[in-house]
Amino acid sequence: MSIKVAVPKETAEGERRVAMESSVIAKLGKLGAEVLLETGAGSAAHLPDSAFNGASIVASAAELYQQADIVLKVQAPSLAEIEQLKEGSVLIGSLQPYQHPERIAALKAKNITSFAMELIPRISRAQSMDVLSSQAAIAGYKAAIMGADLAPRFFPMLTTAAGTIRPSKVIIIGVGVAGLQAIATARRLGAVVEAYDVRSATKEQVQSLGAKFIELGITAEGAGGYARELTDAEKQQQQAELAKHIATADVLITTAAVPGRPSPKIIPETTVDGMKSGAVIIDLAAEGGGNCTLTQPGKTIVHNGVIIHAPLNVPSQVAVHASEMYAKNLLNFLTPMLKDGAYAPDFSDEVIAGALLTHEGKIMNESIRQLVEGAE
Amino acid sequence: MSIKVAVPKETAEGERRVAMESSVIAKLGKLGAEVLLETGAGSAAHLPDSAFNGASIVASAAELYQQADIVLKVQAPSLAEIEQLKEGSVLIGSLQPYQHPERIAALKAKNITSFAMELIPRISRAQSMDVLSSQAAIAGYKAAIMGADLAPRFFPMLTTAAGTIRPSKVIIIGVGVAGLQAIATARRLGAVVEAYDVRSATKEQVQSLGAKFIELGITAEGAGGYARELTDAEKQQQQAELAKHIATADVLITTAAVPGRPSPKIIPETTVDGMKSGAVIIDLAAEGGGNCTLTQPGKTIVHNGVIIHAPLNVPSQVAVHASEMYAKNLLNFLTPMLKDGAYAPDFSDEVIAGALLTHEGKIMNESIRQLVEGAE
Numbered sequence: 001m002s003i004k005v006a007v008p009k010e011t012a013e014g015e016r017r018v019a020m021e022s023s024v025i026a027k028l029g030k031l032g033a034e035v036l037l038e039t040g041a042g043s044a045a046h047l048p049d050s051a052f053n054g055a056s057i058v059a060s061a062a063e064l065y066q067q068a069d070i071v072l073k074v075q076a077p078s079l080a081e082i083e084q085l086k087e088g089s090v091l092i093g094s095l096q097p098y099q100h101p102e103r104i105a106a107l108k109a110k111n112i113t114s115f116a117m118e119l120i121p122r123i124s125r126a127q128s129m130d131v132l133s134s135q136a137a138i139a140g141y142k143a144a145i146m147g148a149d150l151a152p153r154f155f156p157m158l159t160t161a162a163g164t165i166r167p168s169k170v171i172i173i174g175v176g177v178a179g180l181q182a183i184a185t186a187r188r189l190g191a192v193v194e195a196y197d198v199r200s201a202t203k204e205q206v207q208s209l210g211a212k213f214i215e216l217g218i219t220a221e222g223a224g225g226y227a228r229e230l231t232d233a234e235k236q237q238q239q240a241e242l243a244k245h246i247a248t249a250d251v252l253i254t255t256a257a258v259p260g261r262p263s264p265k266i267i268p269e270t271t272v273d274g275m276k277s278g279a280v281i282i283d284l285a286a287e288g289g290g291n292c293t294l295t296q297p298g299k300t301i302v303h304n305g306v307i308i309h310a311p312l313n314v315p316s317q318v319a320v321h322a323s324e325m326y327a328k329n330l331l332n333f334l335t336p337m338l339k340d341g342a343y344a345p346d347f348s349d350e351v352i353a354g355a356l357l358t359h360e361g362k363i364m365n366e367s368i369r370q371l372v373e374g375a376e
Numbered sequence: 377m378s379i380k381v382a383v384p385k386e387t388a389e390g391e392r393r394v395a396m397e398s399s400v401i402a403k404l405g406k407l408g409a410e411v412l413l414e415t416g417a418g419s420a421a422h423l424p425d426s427a428f429n430g431a432s433i434v435a436s437a438a439e440l441y442q443q444a445d446i447v448l449k450v451q452a453p454s455l456a457e458i459e460q461l462k463e464g465s466v467l468i469g470s471l472q473p474y475q476h477p478e479r480i481a482a483l484k485a486k487n488i489t490s491f492a493m494e495l496i497p498r499i500s501r502a503q504s505m506d507v508l509s510s511q512a513a514i515a516g517y518k519a520a521i522m523g524a525d526l527a528p529r530f531f532p533m534l535t536t537a538a539g540t541i542r543p544s545k546v547i548i549i550g551v552g553v554a555g556l557q558a559i560a561t562a563r564r565l566g567a568v569v570e571a572y573d574v575r576s577a578t579k580e581q582v583q584s585l586g587a588k589f590i591e592l593g594i595t596a597e598g599a600g601g602y603a604r605e606l607t608d609a610e611k612q613q614q615q616a617e618l619a620k621h622i623a624t625a626d627v628l629i630t631t632a633a634v635p636g637r638p639s640p641k642i643i644p645e646t647t648v649d650g651m652k653s654g655a656v657i658i659d660l661a662a663e664g665g666g667n668c669t670l671t672q673p674g675k676t677i678v679h680n681g682v683i684i685h686a687p688l689n690v691p692s693q694v695a696v697h698a699s700e701m702y703a704k705n706l707l708n709f710l711t712p713m714l715k716d717g718a719y720a721p722d723f724s725d726e727v728i729a730g731a732l733l734t735h736e737g738k739i740m741n742e743s744i745r746q747l748v749e750g751a752e
Contacts, residue, residue, distance in 0.1 A: 016528075045528060045654070046528050046652075046653040046654025046681050047653065047654070048653055048681070051653075127537035127538075128537040128538045128539075129538070130537065130538075133536070133537070134536055134538055137534060137536060138530070141530060141532070141534075145521065145524045145525050146525065148521045149521050149522065149525045151694075152392070152421060152422050152693070152694055152695045152696040152697070153694065153696045153697050154514070154517060154694060154697045156517070156561075156564070158513060158517075158697075160509070160510055160513060160701065161503035161504040161506065161509070162503075162504045162505070162506075162510055162701055162704040162705050162708060163504075163701070163704050165697050165700065165701065185532075185565070188532070188564050188565055188566060189561070189564055189565065190564060276422075277422040277423065277424055277427075278421070278422025278423070278695075278696055305422050305424070317528070318527075318528055318529065318530060319528045319654075320528040320529045320654055321528070321529050321530045321534075321541050324541065325536065325538055325539070325541065328538040328539050329538050332538060
């Protein structure tokens with residue numbers, strides 16, 4: 001009897017992605033796994049059941065969970081969904097343990113073996129499983145498109161019989177995966193692009209995409225490829241210097257995030273007040289509260305003529321390709337655990353061990369265990 | 377006493393543009409004209425009064441019209457606005473005489489000398505005054521951006537550690553100024569682009585932008601650079617052949633318009649039914665009823681998973697640059713009429729005569745005269 005990999009319809013509000021894609025079904029088949037899909041699981045991504053060639057379509061989530069050996073999810077299952085999981089089954093998804101400690105406790109109580117994709121160590125072997133990167137790439141691309149759509153100005157230079165329109169200036173704050181894709185997309189559209197990051201090591205990447213690196217004389221290289229937090233004095237200097245550059249922007253895209261913490265407030269109201277009327281801010285850090293103090297997560301507001309757009313779950317808006325990349329990340333994580341048609345994870349592998357959240361009735365990640373159960 | 381050129385705030389619903397721009401104010405000044413601007417005229421375009429350096433700001437439209445020798449407008453003035461115009465003054469704008477015959481009659485009755493920018497003959501000397509072209513360029517660019525924003529798919533190819541996302545296919549129907557800008561913008565974003573036009577002469581232009589020309593074996597070159605109407609048999613053949621191509625599209629942008637007539641219906645429901653779920657149609661011909669039979673002008677609908685977006689007055693969404701280009705078109709038209717600081721049009725000039733709509737109590741354009749007054 002082959003292993004049953006089950007993919008339910010996501011239930012979180014606004015979530016359009018689905019944790020499966022047709023090419024992944026075929027590859028799992030070769031590994032001896034059968035894919036079960038809840039009917040309509042792809043509908044919010046404009047993917048009908050027929051787009052999942054080779055999957056067995058199941059009429060309801062309850063029926064799906066009863067049969068599942070391994071459940072693949074985009075977002076963490078709700079408590080009601082965890083209730084339906086089969087005791088001892090395996091769950092893989094972006095489980096956001098820090099936001100949902102009560103769900104981790106429920107997974108533990110139900111003896112679920114759960115893996116959080118965000119906890120996979122960022123080593124080169126695991127790049128192909130990196131959902132943070134794949135979804136950030138989508139978000140960065142989309143941020144530039146949203147900026148172009150909301151702006152009352154043209155991005156490219158336009159030469160006409162009546163004269164020439166100068167290209168827009170797009171400034172990007174935070175040069176991670178999302179920032180780099182935003183730079184590349186704004187450049188493709190013909191905008192003049194400048195970018196800033198506290199990590200000066202990003203300068204070459206910015207320049208290689210044809211953009212100008214903004215130098216402020218402050219650096220904050222941190223661990224794991226992220227930025228460390230700045231001191232208050234550094235923050236003030238950063239804000240004042242940045243404000244001068246930002247005053248010239250037609251579109252500002254901010255992507256600065258510190259994992260597990262609220263987004264740093266690097267765009268105060270005074271900076272927005274210095275911007276031109278009709279300028280657009282796309283605050284990609286809205287999930288963590290936003291990089292701009294005026295940001296209202298999930299909303300689009302206008303402040304003194306400046307349009308501040310703070311979308312949540314941006315990858316979900318590009319649901320077809322975001323799902324495809326996410327499903328491929330899951331496949332790459334799952335593949336080494338499937339041997340000769342059987343589920344046989346090597347828990348000593350640093351990638352598997354790093355992602356492991358709950359197993360055999362225990363919380364395996366120490367900092368999350370402390371969060372859920374308290375320090376001992 | 378210098379000539380007073382007056383620019384009111386546009387009053388038509390959804391109109392954000394303004395018929396003036398700062399560089400045009402300076403140039404008119406050198407020609408001996410003074411620019412008067414109604415306060416807030418640029419506010420919908422995110423242009424505060426202070427953006428119109430050199431213009432005299434006037435508190436109300438009524439006060440503005442009392443002083444005006446020449447009034448510059450984006451859209452045709454309403455009957456209430458015409459009521460406020462000074463007897464014998466000059467009006468220049470996109471007056472849409474075929475849509476508003478009652479307003480033309482009112483302009484005649486009020487002894488206004490009116491010029492319709494759309495009626496300027498399309499000769500090379502007049503290219504710099506061509507508002508149809510300048511605004512269509514904006515609309516074509518914006519159509520590609522709207523397509524990218526509404527699509528659940530990435531436009532560019534994306535290569536990641538987890539695999540490669542193929543680029544989207546964008547198909548553009550109608551290769552005029554708008555179609556060419558849509559092609560160029562979709563190409564910039566990395567999409568694979570195909571385009572179709574009944575005028576086979578557009579093939580080279582399409583190819584020069586890196587897109588593929590769709591050959592159907594039907595041609596319909598018409599007068600003045602527009603397409604002639606097809607016969608019913610030609611239309612059926614065109615639709616059937618096009619449908620096969622369109623079935624492969626991720627985004628379809630239609631721009632087919634025949635001047636003064638409803639937009640040709642080249643995308644029937646059966647063609648839409650053949651499209652993939654999540655495909656997007658941007659119907660730029662919505663003002664004339666649309667190129668798709670399902671189009672609801674001004675709305676976004678979903679039909680069997682296909683998103684059909686039919687925006688009205690697209691240039692208005694890019695109001696800063698659309699206003700700038702429009703104002704430059706007006707300047708180029710107005711310049712030859714201003715001699716030694718005086719308004720002195722040469723009515724024998726074919727450009728000026730071509731645009732002339734009403735003058736000295738008469739309707740000067742014969743086909744519009746017949747429309748308004750009936751044949752004699």
